Amino acid sequence: MLGLPAHIRACLFDLDGVLTRTAKVHAAAWKEMFDGYLRERANREGTAFVAFDAVRDYDEYVDGRPRADGVRTFLAARAIELPEGTADDPPDAETVHGLGNRKNILVLRRIREDGVEPYEGSVRFVRAVREAGLRRAVVSSSANCRDVLVAARIEDLFEERIDGVVAHERRLRGKPAPGTFLEAARRLGTEAGAAAVFEGALAGVEAGRAGRFGLVVGVDRVGQAEQVRAHGADVVVRDPAELLEAR
Template identity: 85%
Template sequence: MLGLPAHVRACLFDLDGVLTQTAKVHAAAWKETFDDYLREQAAREGAAFVPFDAVQDYDEYVDGRPREDGVRTFLAARGVRLPEGAPDDPPEAETVNGLGTRKNNLVLRRIREEGVEPYEGSVRFVQAVREAGLRTAVVSSSANCRDVLVAAGIEELFDERIDGVVAHERRLRGKPAPDTYLEAARGLAVKEDAAAVFEDALAGVEAGRAGRFGFVVGVDRVGQAEQLRAHGADVVVRDLAALMESR
């Protein structure tokens, strides 16, 4: 009834865009952050301002990655390299950490002002997974993962949480490396081939495939089904509830 292979014993879920409707919040915060920086840079250099694309650039360069990796990856695509700075850099600092702080502040402000809504179909699916006796984990690059889970009222649905804070403490590489998903499987005491990964980000799907997980589900919220399949998804759905309806 879950639409999963019989050998799956645990489900590992990304947060933003899979469980909660926060991917659009992150995309908007990245756009505001990068556009402000790119506009200032263009003015200094007398060049044309080319804005950050909140769909294409977001999907390709920042979605699913740790915050600082997102800054580096996108700016590298624009031929820009900034000094790393320090984790406590203020948001006005022209460093990787400074831009990351600026983006995070914008996300937190939007969450405070707008709240967090989970996807109803995802909540029903996770509840069904737990009722079937499968273990569950949330795997996110966000350092705000727990706050988002609490705000959405779904924290109790997960046996394990591997987020940006845990990844930093345990020195785990971020997606598209499989480290955080592998750590979640270890925490649930299941082998990776007995676990399913649920991801909306191309980097996250790559992580699921690189970790040789038993099943990788791509969640297509923005019309990128073919890209998700190309990056390694075994199946692509618009909503997790569709998995229960497919069997």
């Protein structure tokens, strides 16, 4: 009835871009932060300013990764090395964690000012999953996951939440490593082979494939279906509700 293989017993959902319309909010916050830093650096060193691309750079280096990993990966692509710093660094610190904290302030401001809207099709699918008796978890790299779920009024649809806070506490490697998805399956009492992963980020799709989950569903809302498949998705949909309509 859900358009899923019969052996699937649990569904693990990414947050941004799959359940909520926050991927663009994050991309805009990353661009604001990186452009500000890159412009400051270019002015200081007398070099050309090359802006952060909110589509290409976001998808390739940042989307789906833990915040600090996103900073490291993008800076490495620009051949920029910064001190790691610590998680307590102020947002004006020129460190990996400082830039990450600067981005977090910006995204929280945008969420507070603009609110959070869930995707209606995704909510409909999750409710159908619940009615069918399948287990459900949210798996997100964001440390703000719970706040977003509450703001979108969908927190009650999920039994478990594995987010950036849990990953830090459990010392789980972030996407594209499969550890957070595997932890979600473990908490739901389900083997990876009996769980379906729903991901919108290329790094998250890679994580689903690396964890050998029973099904990896790529949610492509930005027109990159070919890339999503290349990174390991078994099925690509524009919205999870398409699975209900195809049954």
